[in-house]
Amino acid sequence: MGPVAQVRWLDERESRAWGGLQRMQMQLDAALNRQLSADSALSHSDYAVLVTLTARPDGRMRISELGQANGWEKSRTSHHLARMSGRGLIEKQACDSDRRGAFVVVTDHGRDVIADAAPGHVEIVRRLFVDRLTPDELVVIARVSETVLAALAEEPGPT
Numbered sequence: 001m002g003p004v005a006q007v008r009w010l011d012e013r014e015s016r017a018w019g020g021l022q023r024m025q026m027q028l029d030a031a032l033n034r035q036l037s038a039d040s041a042l043s044h045s046d047y048a049v050l051v052t053l054t055a056r057p058d059g060r061m062r063i064s065e066l067g068q069a070n071g072w073e074k075s076r077t078s079h080h081l082a083r084m085s086g087r088g089l090i091e092k093q094a095c096d097s098d099r100r101g102a103f104v105v106v107t108d109h110g111r112d113v114i115a116d117a118a119p120g121h122v123e124i125v126r127r128l129f130v131d132r133l134t135p136d137e138l139v140v141i142a143r144v145s146e147t148v149l150a151a152l153a154e155e156p157g158p159t
Contacts, residue, residue: 029044032044032124039116039120040113042117047121049080049089049104050117052069053066053106054106058105059105060105062095063077063104064101066104084110089106090104090105091104091105092105
């Protein structure tokens with residue numbers, strides 16, 4: 001085995017920022033999941049799918065595109081959409097121009113469920129996140145998120 005590469009350990013400031021981000025994300029995810037489950041029987045992942053679909057006028061997109069939008073691997077996307085389909089929230093449709101491709105489409109029931117769930121979800125997001133920060137802090141968080149997401153997009157995918 002060759003020489004050990006010099007590890008660039010996190011200093012106190014970096015460790016505080018990284019650890020705080022991780023704890024915040026885990027606790028926010030847990031709080032959002034609890035709220036959604038209690039109010040609508042949706043998971044945070046269900047909500048993300050329905051928000052993505054209902055943001056489009058036709059309520060549909062390619063399955064692969066939906067998976068990418070949520071940062072999910074192909075198998076997770078497929079399994080999650082199958083569960084949502086079984087609950088009548090979405091349906092899959094064949095793509096006429098590409099026999100291998102398929103679309104996922106929000107159903108009327110899915111639209112009703114997301115419309116009922118959205119007010120409570122937005123309220124908890126405001127209460128736990130948005131209302132706790134200044135407008136300048138929100139701008140910084142948006143900028144930081146965009147920077148990190150761009151770096152992640154540049155990373156090589158699984159081989």
